[in-house]
Amino acid sequence: MADQEVIKHGKNIIRLAGSKEHSVKHKLREIAIEFFTIVFAVTLSIWLHGLSEHHHQQQEAKAxxxxxxxDLKNDIASIDTLIRDHRRFSANFTYLASLDPRQMPTDEKFAKVVAESDANHYFRPFTSRYEGFRSSGKMAYIEDQALLDEIFELYQMALPQIRSSEGGWETRQGKLRAYQDEMLEGDGLADHFKLFTSPKGQRLVKKMIAPEQLFDRYESYRKQATAIVKAIEAAYPELKDQPTPTATKA
Structure with a gap:
């Protein structure tokens, strides 16, 4: 529509310029009016287009x-489970590290700990939505700079720190598994007791006690994720009373 208006007024300028019916002064005044009409139409068109584009961007940012x-509310629930599991794993390895090699336990606790000694649990956050939005270059659509900074800090700093700590724990578990594969003579409780109470077995199980750094990093991620969730709910108050759907990993 704006293009048609520009063409129409452009033709009027050409017609006025070639007209012999009016004085030069009159033609200049009319041409000036047509010219400013064109400028206004183009400016209005650009402004409306920009307004529409901005609205579209904000709708994408909101979605x-x-x-x-x-994603983050599901991550927070996962972090809660991780902390509980790793506390239990650490308690198990603390128990194994305290065993007296001269006397094998006869209670059910030892059997339960042995059964769980090879268990593991790692953080698997929902990152596909974030990665997709970031890789498409749309993060700038989020106009709340403080919120944007918090999101970047969560995914670019807090998450890699968790992966680093978990990677160290996984490496230590791999060494314990390798030692078991090499030295475990059978699958009975007595076989496991002999392995876990050997000098090397004791060194390995002690290293499997998770450092507090791992829990600190889980807590840091949960704290930052919770702050982001609250900021989003503050921006869109209608979310507060809505149930959180279960996210699915891509």
Whole structure:
């Protein structure tokens, strides 16, 4: 529509310029009016287009943040489970490290700990939505700079720190598994007792006690994720009373 208006007024300028019916002064005044009409039409068109584009961008940002809220609330629940599991794993290895090699336990606790000694649990956050939005270059659509900074800090700093700590724990578990594969003579409780109470077995199980750094990093991620969820809910108050859908990993 704006293009048609520009063409129409452009033709009027050409017609006025070639007209012999009016004085030069009159033609200049009319041409100036047509010229400023064109400028106004183009400016208005650009402004309306920009307004529409901005609205579209904000709708995309809102959809992303609402989805991110779901992802993070599921991550927070996962972190809670991780902390509980790793506390239990650490208690198990603390128990194994305290065994007296001269006397094998006869209670059910030893059997239960042995059964769980090879268990593991790692953080698997919902990152596909974030990665997709970031790789498409749309993160700048989020106009709340403080919120944007918090999101980047969570995924670019807090998450890699967790992966680093978990990677160290996984490496230590791999060494314990290798030692078991090499030295475990059978699958009975007595066989496991002999292995876990050997000098090397004791060194390995002690290293499997998770350092507090791992729990600190889990807590840091949970704290930052919770702050982001609250910021999103503050931006879109209608979310507070809505149930959180269960996210699915891509």
């Amino acid at each position: 992303f943040l609402i989805g991110l809220r779901t």
